[in-house]
Amino acid sequence: MADVAGYRRPPKGTQPDYLYPPYASTQKRAPTRPLVLLPHTLSEMTGPVFGYDAVTEGENDLTRQHDGAPIGERINVGGQVLDEGGRPVPRALIELWQCNASGRYRHKNDNHDAPLDPNFTGCGRAVTDAEGRYRFVTVKPGAYPWRNHPNAWRPAHIHFSLFGPAFLTRLVTQMYFPGDPLLQHDPIFNSTADEKARLRLISDFDWDSTQPEIALGYRFDIILRGLQATPMEKK
Amino acid sequence: MNLVATASQTVGPYFHIGLERLCVSDLAANAPGEKLAIRGRVLDGDGKPVNDALIELWQAGPDGRFAQPGFAGFGRIATDADGGFRFVTLKPGAVAGTEGKLQAPHIAVHVFMRGLLRHLVTRIYFPAEPANATDAVLVLVPADRRATLVARQAAPGELEWSVILQGGDETVFFDC
Numbered sequence: 001m002a003d004v005a006g007y008r009r010p011p012k013g014t015q016p017d018y019l020y021p022p023y024a025s026t027q028k029r030a031p032t033r034p035l036v037l038l039p040h041t042l043s044e045m046t047g048p049v050f051g052y053d054a055v056t057e058g059e060n061d062l063t064r065q066h067d068g069a070p071i072g073e074r075i076n077v078g079g080q081v082l083d084e085g086g087r088p089v090p091r092a093l094i095e096l097w098q099c100n101a102s103g104r105y106r107h108k109n110d111n112h113d114a115p116l117d118p119n120f121t122g123c124g125r126a127v128t129d130a131e132g133r134y135r136f137v138t139v140k141p142g143a144y145p146w147r148n149h150p151n152a153w154r155p156a157h158i159h160f161s162l163f164g165p166a167f168l169t170r171l172v173t174q175m176y177f178p179g180d181p182l183l184q185h186d187p188i189f190n191s192t193a194d195e196k197a198r199l200r201l202i203s204d205f206d207w208d209s210t211q212p213e214i215a216l217g218y219r220f221d222i223i224l225r226g227l228q229a230t231p232m233e234k235k
Numbered sequence: 236m237n238l239v240a241t242a243s244q245t246v247g248p249y250f251h252i253g254l255e256r257l258c259v260s261d262l263a264a265n266a267p268g269e270k271l272a273i274r275g276r277v278l279d280g281d282g283k284p285v286n287d288a289l290i291e292l293w294q295a296g297p298d299g300r301f302a303q304p305g306f307a308g309f310g311r312i313a314t315d316a317d318g319g320f321r322f323v324t325l326k327p328g329a330v331a332g333t334e335g336k337l338q339a340p341h342i343a344v345h346v347f348m349r350g351l352l353r354h355l356v357t358r359i360y361f362p363a364e365p366a367n368a369t370d371a372v373l374v375l376v377p378a379d380r381r382a383t384l385v386a387r388q389a390a391p392g393e394l395e396w397s398v399i400l401q402g403g404d405e406t407v408f409f410d411c
Contacts, residue, residue: 014239016352023245025350028280031408032401036376038356038409041332043343046301047293048309084238097253107249109287123252159246159253167293167343168411172354174244191352192242201242225240 005228006040007168008084013194022187024148040168047167050093052127060126062096062138070120072101072139074215077158077175077203081132084226088132092224095161096124096136103142112144137215143182155182155189164224175220176202243353248287250347251313258311262324266306268297273359273386273394274321277314277346280401284318288348288398292322294341299328326361332371339366339373346398356411359396360385380407 018030038044063070081089099105099122104114106121122141126134141156157174164170176183183189183202192198200223209217246254263270277285292310295301301308308327312320324342332338339360346355360367362385367373373381383406386396399406 011239015242016244018351018353018355020352023350023352025245026352027350028283029285029348029350029400031355031405032280033380033405033407035408035410038372038411039333039375040411041338041372042301042330043293043295043338043341043358044411048307049302082238084240086238095253095257097250099249105249105252107252109248121252123256125253125256159244159250161246161250161254167345170291170345170354171241172243172246172347173241188244188352191244194242197239197242201244223238223241226238 006045007166007225008228010225011194014192014197016191016193020187020191023191044168045166047165047169048163050127050163051091054093055125055127060124060134060136062120062122062124062136065121066119068119070100070117070139072117072120074137075140076135076137076209076211076215076217077220078133078135078206078209078217079219079221081128081134081162081164081222081224083164083169083224085229087226088128088130089164089224090128090130090132092128092132093163094126094128094134096126096158098122098138098141098158099144101139101142103144114142114144135209140177148187153182153185155180155186160220160222162222162224169224171222171224173222174201177218178202178205245349245352246289246347248349250289254289254311255313258313259309260312260322262292262294262308262310262322263306266296266325268325270323271326271392271394272321272323273396274319274389275395275397276318277320277348277398278318278400284314284316285348285400286314286316286318288314288318288346290314290320290398291345291347292324293343294324295327295330297325297328299330299337301330329366334371336369336371337366339364339370341370341372355398356409357398357406358384358409362386362388362394376407383407
């Protein structure tokens with residue numbers, strides 16, 4: 001096999017470091033010894049293949065998983081998945097999870113004193129189309145307290161997990177909402193040093209995807225790692 | 236166009252809600268061939284079990300090829316209350332590496348958890364495997380740390396491999 005060019009390494013500051021002391025849980029979990037630079041081999045450059053049949057119809061609508069409608073502000077969340085070269089990433093599996101409108105997760109370990117919503121599970125899945133586009137219907141998640149520091153509150157966010165074309169393009173991230181006053185106080189959001197990269201975690205209010213009488217819209221485009229340009233391609 | 240990849244954020248403690256549906260602990264459920272189990276624990280810097288970690292696996296089949304019919308090669312397991320995990324699979328074959336050489340059989344591993352802003356990247360290699368000595372990735376690892384990437388034979392058909400997040404026995408993690 002010929003040597004492969006591999007994927008581009010992240011520019012400095014555009015990904016969080018493992019150790020970020022303001023986020024207390026990193027202190028006992030971040031590696032302490034030097035990472036070993038891994039060449040990109042077939043094990044990194046291939047990845048699990050999920051077809052359009054990986055999800056069933058309606059899994060992208062979190063408001064229709066129960067007999068009744070969930071409490072909260074109904075929103076459309078959509079966008080496009082691209083690689084670093086600007087090419088759409090089709091057939092990317094997206095798994096999404098979030099708390100309900102009052103800031104409570106349907107999870108046995110979430111003890112926050114806010115009500116569960118019998119009509120909201122908070123789990124959605126979708127596969128991007130030929131243009132890399134995806135869309136979810138959900139309710140806007142609430143903020144909630146956590147014990148990272150005194151009076152710590154997580155800004156409203158939605159968790160996204162993506163599989164791209166390779167195991168190496170695997171991405172788990174969080175989408176935030178514009179204008180949230182909690183963002184400046186949140187160590188998880190602020191863990192990415194590069195300001196431009198950090199601000200891209202905030203979705204845009206998207207007038208075009210609002211639906212009269214039904215839902216507001218937010219746009220969140222996601223960029224997966226792209227192949228290193230080879231000298232041939234550069235010209 | 237030169238875009239920059241979206242920043243990673245932690246999976247947090249409640250990932251089960253979104254990620255449990257795709258959990259696969261028997262990678263060989265539909266495959267013929269001799270199965271083996273790999274079990275281990277995830278331990279933090281205090282040696283305490285991590286009961287909210289998620290392990291993802293990606294490997295070739297016994298023929299060294301990826302994503303073949305009958306053996307997808309993808310696994311996902313959440314750790315239990317004791318930080319433990321166990322999965323069943325087929326031993327991968329040697330897969331193509333760099334410079335025309337084969338790599339020793341291995342499983343690519345991602346580790347996600349609360350407290351990890353980015354997932355960790357590591358590998359599981361197999362014991363008593365002569366190809367380990369010349370594997371292009373293992374030779375990049377300081378010799379005194381290589382053992383952290385090699386599973387231990389715990390019983391016939393049962394290997395043991397743990398993720399030690401910090402300290403003297405810290406597992407080797409890769410900058411990918």
